[in-house]
Amino acid sequence: MSERKIRLGGGAGYSGDRIEPAVDLAKRGQLDYLIFECLAERTIALAQKRRLQDPDQGYDPLLTERMYRCIPECHQRGVRIITNMGAANPVAAMKQTLEVCRHLNLRGIKIAAVTGDDIPPQHIPPDATLLETGARFETIRDRVISANAYLGASPLIESLEAGANVIITGRVADPVLFTAPVIHAFGWSMDDWDLMGKAVLMGHLMECAGHVTGGYFADPGIKDVENLADLGFPIAEIDSKGEFTVSKLPGTGGQVTEATCKEQLLYEIHDPAQYYTPDVIADLSHVTIKDVEKDKVRLQNGRGKPRSGKLKVSIGYRDGFIGEGQISYGGPGAEARARLAGKIVKTRLNEHAGYDDLRIDLIGSDALYRSNRGSPAPFEIRLRVAGKASDRELADLIGREVEALYTNGPAAGGGAMKSVKEVIAIQSVLIDASEVKPTVHYKTT
Amino acid sequence: MKLHEVAHSRAGDKGNIANISVIVYRQEDYEMVCQRLTSEVVKRHFQDIAIGKVERFELPQLGALNFVLYDALGGGVTRSLALDQHGKTLSSLMLDIEI
Numbered sequence: 001m002s003e004r005k006i007r008l009g010g011g012a013g014y015s016g017d018r019i020e021p022a023v024d025l026a027k028r029g030q031l032d033y034l035i036f037e038c039l040a041e042r043t044i045a046l047a048q049k050r051r052l053q054d055p056d057q058g059y060d061p062l063l064t065e066r067m068y069r070c071i072p073e074c075h076q077r078g079v080r081i082i083t084n085m086g087a088a089n090p091v092a093a094m095k096q097t098l099e100v101c102r103h104l105n106l107r108g109i110k111i112a113a114v115t116g117d118d119i120p121p122q123h124i125p126p127d128a129t130l131l132e133t134g135a136r137f138e139t140i141r142d143r144v145i146s147a148n149a150y151l152g153a154s155p156l157i158e159s160l161e162a163g164a165n166v167i168i169t170g171r172v173a174d175p176v177l178f179t180a181p182v183i184h185a186f187g188w189s190m191d192d193w194d195l196m197g198k199a200v201l202m203g204h205l206m207e208c209a210g211h212v213t214g215g216y217f218a219d220p221g222i223k224d225v226e227n228l229a230d231l232g233f234p235i236a237e238i239d240s241k242g243e244f245t246v247s248k249l250p251g252t253g254g255q256v257t258e259a260t261c262k263e264q265l266l267y268e269i270h271d272p273a274q275y276y277t278p279d280v281i282a283d284l285s286h287v288t289i290k291d292v293e294k295d296k297v298r299l300q301n302g303r304g305k306p307r308s309g310k311l312k313v314s315i316g317y318r319d320g321f322i323g324e325g326q327i328s329y330g331g332p333g334a335e336a337r338a339r340l341a342g343k344i345v346k347t348r349l350n351e352h353a354g355y356d357d358l359r360i361d362l363i364g365s366d367a368l369y370r371s372n373r374g375s376p377a378p379f380e381i382r383l384r385v386a387g388k389a390s391d392r393e394l395a396d397l398i399g400r401e402v403e404a405l406y407t408n409g410p411a412a413g414g415g416a417m418k419s420v421k422e423v424i425a426i427q428s429v430l431i432d433a434s435e436v437k438p439t440v441h442y443k444t445t
Numbered sequence: 446m447k448l449h450e451v452a453h454s455r456a457g458d459k460g461n462i463a464n465i466s467v468i469v470y471r472q473e474d475y476e477m478v479c480q481r482l483t484s485e486v487v488k489r490h491f492q493d494i495a496i497g498k499v500e501r502f503e504l505p506q507l508g509a510l511n512f513v514l515y516d517a518l519g520g521g522v523t524r525s526l527a528l529d530q531h532g533k534t535l536s537s538l539m540l541d542i543e544i
Contacts, residue, residue, distance in 0.1 A: 041522065041523065042522075042523050131460075132460045132461055132521060216455070217453075219453070222449070222453075223453055259453065259468065259470075262466070262468045262507050262508075262509055263453065263454075263455040263466060263468065264455075265507070266455065266457075266464070266466035266468075266504075266509060266511045267455055267457045267464075267466070268457030268458065268459055268464060269457070269464060269511060270459070270462070270464055270500075270502075270511075270513045271500075271502060271513075272502055272504060272511060273502075285502075285504060286506070287504075287506075287507070288506055288507075289507060319523075319524055322526060357526055359526040359527070361528055363528065367528045367529075368528065368529055368534045368538070369493065369494060369534075369538050370493035370494055371493050373541075384528060386526040386528075387526065388524070388526060423523070423524055424523060425521065425523045425524045426460070426521070426522075426523045427460075427521075428460075
């Protein structure tokens with residue numbers, strides 16, 4: 001009897017990701033699961049702002065289009081969908097997905113929505129320590145928009161056991177979208193730490209989609225990637241012992257190699273021996289990576305240590321406004337004129353108190369690294385002035401002063417642009433996992 | 446010789462902390478890179494950007510190093526005034542290091 005393997009497709013690595021590669025995976029990937037990871041740190045706070053304006057909103061803006069294009073292909077082939085596109089409102093996302101199915105005349109699809117990740121701010125102790133700054137939670141409490149715990153795999157496994165075809169969550173730890181179906185399919189014990197560690201390793205490789213298949217990798221002449229325009233998304237094939245490969249569909253662009261897998265392995269990792277997730281502390285420090293064939297790589301030796309029993313809660317809060325203005329200078333003396341323009345704007349803005357910080361960048365010279373490191377002056381320079389203020393009007397003034405350089409600044413500035421945005425900042429606290437009670441809701445078409 | 450000739454790199458962000466991997470193309474270069482690309486060298490190269498400490502983790506079986514730079518993202522991805530709030534481009538600055 002041949003060993004049963006589970007095939008998972010990584011259908012999105014962020015909210016705005018491309019949809020075509022996911023449709024291709026659904027059609028040709030011979031998948032058991034298609035997974036869309038769509039929540040960055042700040043996404044839920046932004047979604048919560050939309051939900052406050054309209055109680056039927058607050059899920060991923062591309063949910064409808066993604067579901068509309070992927071569900072028919074998945075339904076036809078028995079592929080189950082798992083996603084965190086519920087963002088700040090998984091139940092509304094479930095209802096919207098139900099509408100999509102009705103519109104497509106698809107029957108018998110069971111949709112699950114996982115809730116309970118949102119934590120009422122009054123449940124967070126005022127003296128809880130903010131992990132990023134060490135300040136107390138009460139210093140930001142009156143400005144909080146959202147607080148969401150990173151849930152583990154259990155509620156997803158519960159909905160898989162209940163036969164859900166589509167599972168929509170809010171905040172869960174990213175790898176969990178991938179670990180839950182594998183734990184479910186093989187009936188693994190969630191106290192088998194090495195198996196949990198292997199599952200997290202697989203999920204971590206897959207969660208950024210094209211990031212492991214040659215996206216974000218090309219460096220022409222040194223690291224060339226074939227047909228990047230048609231980048232394919234990844235497939236993981238895993239067995240009951242947690243051994244797995246990462247590959248992609250034949251005919252798609254990109255590449256899956258030891259090098260692409262190494263870059264993704266360490267992406268957003270600090271100490272590789274201590275990768276904290278809700279279900280396990282994964283140890284990625286012994287992982288080995290080996291090409292098995294073209295565009296197919298095997299990863300081994302993921303390990304795990306007992307979970308901490310704490311969950312990270314990500315808190316979004318209002319933190320003032322960032323105003324920004326940009327204008328370009330070119331030709332001989334471009335850098336000197338841009339520098340002079342920056343000084344003038346700073347002088348004019350400093351007459352108004354209340355900017356936390358004003359940043360002057362010369363894009364093309366020092367904007368990314370704070371210094372041009374002795375490089376020759378470029379032929380074109382774009383001045384950028386950015387600053388933070390507690391009220392919108394003061395932030396707005398920054399772009400206005402940059403624009404006013406047209407008639408009040410050095411010679412030949414062009415292409416001025418300005419913007420103001422509210423800052424939704426994120427900090428985190430830890431809470432006991434026992435205080436979080438996830439719930440699963442169901443609807444069937 | 447620039448690090449760019451012997452290794453590749455990717456940067457990631459969490460809050461106000463950046464991590465930057467360095468992966469050699471050929472395993473035989475790993476020991477040399479380990480010796481020359483110390484936390485101190487990286488700290489000095491990123492002195493305009495990373496205010497906090499720099500930690501280094503070694504993964505010899507992969508020919509990889511992982512650097513963690515504290516207080517490196519202008520107060521945190523979500524509140525930074527930087528053009529590149531996530532510090533995505535820091536990997537290219539890493540590869541500019543002369544070794």
